[in-house]
Structures are given as C-alpha cells and as structure tokens.
Amino acid sequence: MKFNFLFFLLIVLFFSCSEKNKNIDMVIYPEYCGGCVSRNFSAIKNNDLNDKFNIYFDSTDLFILNESKLNKLDFNHIDNTDIRSKFGDYANIVILMLDGEAIELKTNETIEKGKHF
Amino acid sequence: MVLNFRNMFEKFNLKQPNFLIGLLFAIFSIQIGCKEKAENDQRSYLTPIDSLNFNYTSDSWRGDRSDYLEYRFGRNMFNDSNKTFLYISIDSDNRLHTFNFNTNTHTYSKQICNSKIDAFKIDRSFIYLLYDSIFYVKDYQLNTIDSFVYNPPNISQKHDIDFSVENNSNLFKIKDYFVLMYYVIDEKPDGTNIYRNTDSLFYYFNRDTAFFANKTCPEADTTFQYFRYPVVANDFEYLYHTPRVMNCISKSIELKTLINTSIDTLKNNYLTLKHEDQYEISKLKTYRFSTHYNRDIIASKNYIYLIKEIPSKIYYVNNVRTYDHLLELKKFDKHLNIINTFYIKDKVYSYAFIEGNKLYLFNFNKSKCLKYEI
Numbered sequence: 001m002k003f004n005f006l007f008f009l010l011i012v013l014f015f016s017c018s019e020k021n022k023n024i025d026m027v028i029y030p031e032y033c034g035g036c037v038s039r040n041f042s043a044i045k046n047n048d049l050n051d052k053f054n055i056y057f058d059s060t061d062l063f064i065l066n067e068s069k070l071n072k073l074d075f076n077h078i079d080n081t082d083i084r085s086k087f088g089d090y091a092n093i094v095i096l097m098l099d100g101e102a103i104e105l106k107t108n109e110t111i112e113k114g115k116h117f
Numbered sequence: 118m119v120l121n122f123r124n125m126f127e128k129f130n131l132k133q134p135n136f137l138i139g140l141l142f143a144i145f146s147i148q149i150g151c152k153e154k155a156e157n158d159q160r161s162y163l164t165p166i167d168s169l170n171f172n173y174t175s176d177s178w179r180g181d182r183s184d185y186l187e188y189r190f191g192r193n194m195f196n197d198s199n200k201t202f203l204y205i206s207i208d209s210d211n212r213l214h215t216f217n218f219n220t221n222t223h224t225y226s227k228q229i230c231n232s233k234i235d236a237f238k239i240d241r242s243f244i245y246l247l248y249d250s251i252f253y254v255k256d257y258q259l260n261t262i263d264s265f266v267y268n269p270p271n272i273s274q275k276h277d278i279d280f281s282v283e284n285n286s287n288l289f290k291i292k293d294y295f296v297l298m299y300y301v302i303d304e305k306p307d308g309t310n311i312y313r314n315t316d317s318l319f320y321y322f323n324r325d326t327a328f329f330a331n332k333t334c335p336e337a338d339t340t341f342q343y344f345r346y347p348v349v350a351n352d353f354e355y356l357y358h359t360p361r362v363m364n365c366i367s368k369s370i371e372l373k374t375l376i377n378t379s380i381d382t383l384k385n386n387y388l389t390l391k392h393e394d395q396y397e398i399s400k401l402k403t404y405r406f407s408t409h410y411n412r413d414i415i416a417s418k419n420y421i422y423l424i425k426e427i428p429s430k431i432y433y434v435n436n437v438r439t440y441d442h443l444l445e446l447k448k449f450d451k452h453l454n455i456i457n458t459f460y461i462k463d464k465v466y467s468y469a470f471i472e473g474n475k476l477y478l479f480n481f482n483k484s485k486c487l488k489y490e491i
Binding site (some may be wrong): 033089 | 309393395396397398399402435437
C-alpha cells in the first residue's frame, strides 16, 4: 500500500514537473509581421521548443493558424480584443516570462535560447 | 409670476445652504463642459451632403481582398459620360479590372502579360506599362499603341523601381516624360540595410533620353524616413510631392524643383523615428498613430488637395493606449499657398476622388461612398 502510494506520488510529481517546463507564454498580437510568425514558428519546431511555450493567438486569423498547423504547434485561442487586457500593450510576437518580464521580438529577430528565454 | 417663483423657491428649499452649494457646483460644471465643447468645436467639420451605396463584393467579384492586392501597381477612377463612376486597376494576376459603381459589376480582361509589371499608370485613354524592360502604351482593349526599349538608370548599389500600396500609381507623366522612383539599399558594416530614395527623387524617361532630377525638402536628407515612398500626384505639367511624414510639400518639373514649402505652421505635428526603432512594431504603431501622416495628393485643374491623417484624441482604455484619428484636407492654389483647411471625422476610405468642388470618399469594405462639398 505504502509502495503504491509512493509510486503514485512519483508519477504525479513527474507529470507536474514536465508541465512546469512549459512555463513561457508566447503571444501573437494582432499587429504582427507575417515573416516574423513564419520564421519563429519554424524555429520553435526545428529546435523542439514546442514544450517550452504556451502559444496564444486569435485562431480566426487563418495565416497564423496555417503557420501553426504547418509547424505542428499546439496553441491556445484568445480573441484579438482580449489580448491587450490580458497580456499588456505590445505588438508582434511577445515572450512573457514567469517573472513578468515581457520581450517583444523585433522584426529582424528570431527566438533564441539564452537571449530571449 | 412672482407667486410662481415664490412657490418654486419654497418647493426647492432654496434657503438651504447645501442646496445652494449644489446649485453653484452644477452651474460651474455646466460652464466647464461648455468651455470644453467650445474648444473641441474649433475645427469646422465637413458633413456629407450625399451618399452612394454600391456592392463591391457582388457575384462578379473574383478577388481575394478589396483593400490591398488590387492596387499594388496603380489604379484610377473616372466619371464616364453617363456620370457613372468606374474604378480601373490591375489585379495581382495582371488582368485589367473594371468596377462599375452603377451596375455593381466587375469585368476582367485577359492576362496582360506573364511577367512582373514594374510600373503602371492608367488614364482616361490609355494604359502605360513597364515590363520585360519594354515600355508599352496600350488601349483599353490591350492593343499596343506604342512601345520602346526602357533605358534603366546606372546605379551601383542594390536598387529597384519603387512602389507604394498607398499611392494610386508608381508611374507619372509630365509633358513628354514619364516618371518613376527608385529605391536604393545602403548596406551598413553592422549588417543592417537602409532602404532610401535616390538622391535625386525622380527618374524621367522617354524614347530618347533618361535622367534623374528633383529634390524633396532638405530635412529629408538628414532624417530617417520609414515611410519612404512620398505622396505624388501630377497635373500633366508639374509633379506635386510630399514625404509621408514631413512638414513640407513640393512642386517640380523635369528641370528643377520649383517650390518647397511648409504644410503646417506648427512644426512639431510631424514626428521622427529612429532607424533602429523600425524593427519594433509597437514603436512603429505608436509613431504611425501619433504623427501627422500625409496620405493623398489630388491635383485638380485649379487646386492641389492634400489629405492628411491626424490624431484627434489619445486616451487609455483598460490601460491600453487608444487613438482616434480624423482627416485633414488642405486646399492649396497651384503655387502651394494654403487656401482652406477642412476636417472630416471618418478617416477610413479606400479611394478619394475630387470633381469640381465635390469630394467623394469611397470605402470599398463598407461599399459606401460619402460626398462632401469643399
């Protein structure tokens, strides 16, 4: 019984830890650069970073939706009208760290480990 | 009357000091409100005298979007002999496209060419096209009336013919010359590129000769212009041009720039942007929405009209910076002296057309045209 409980606890801890890895929010704002979305979604796929990010965008935008499908990325839908009130007044692609720091990607930047997160 | 006033006096308890204070406060508040209203009403706003409804996305519409792809190279609008508006453009498949505002029908020609069209101009009689290094003059049935080999400029840097989706054309005609603009790319040692206009703004050409000429205002040489392609219009004799974000409007012929003059008496309505800030969309957005922005020039027989987008109100909704804009229409004589300034509250339009003293603002997305007297 004790062993089963410990085993169960370990499983719970394992899954909770793996969920904690996905602790960075990435938000695509209504005013985005199309090339930036393509380039950064590809970078996430090619560098196996999908587990790191909770990606938010308005999925009625077919361009972003298709780009996310193309790169097999999970995402969360958020209405464009709600993005600013929830995540702040930015534009393009914004990376929000757990400590509240927000990094707006410049149009000539691609997401990079060590630099942006 | 005296009795009624006494009744009212007693009824409202005017002897009570609290009531009197409240009354005074109310009067004060109303006065402040009136003062603010008077300040806001300093601008004389134009109100539509008529409107026209049409159906731009009728069954005959074959395009994807009504607001971008169709006028990448040029477009024009005419009032034909039946007083029917016709909107002519070239779509992204290189087909000549005509929309009739009376019948709400779109008609499309066969494909003009398979190549990329580098420059395009349309007038009442002809279509002027540059592709495959040949300059063509065609009629509306796409028969070639004239053509000659285009003589491109000799520029050592990376360059190309410029165009803007906001201008009605990227090809202009002055007397015997056609006029284009080129952009050049300055490659910096740090790896960044700066896209800019050529030192002389316009490239004049015809069958026999070709040369660069004309300057815009001197401050354009020392400031970074993010919205690079100036607003340009011509009246067959002269070119009228202004940078998108600069307090300056100019008049040029093929020999020289004749006039450089200010648009506004206030100098700080037009903002500047640092080159490095162009990569941050939130800064670009703030810049675009906070500055005065020269959107259109329309040259009529006797006057020049400049349409500007200007911020009218900046406020916060749930801590989000929000902007209201309006249109400012400046009427100049042909020497670029300001005659009058008008304001229009609705800033969204797809095409502006002026005939006589009537301004027509067409909104293709809303399928509505508003008519103003100017």
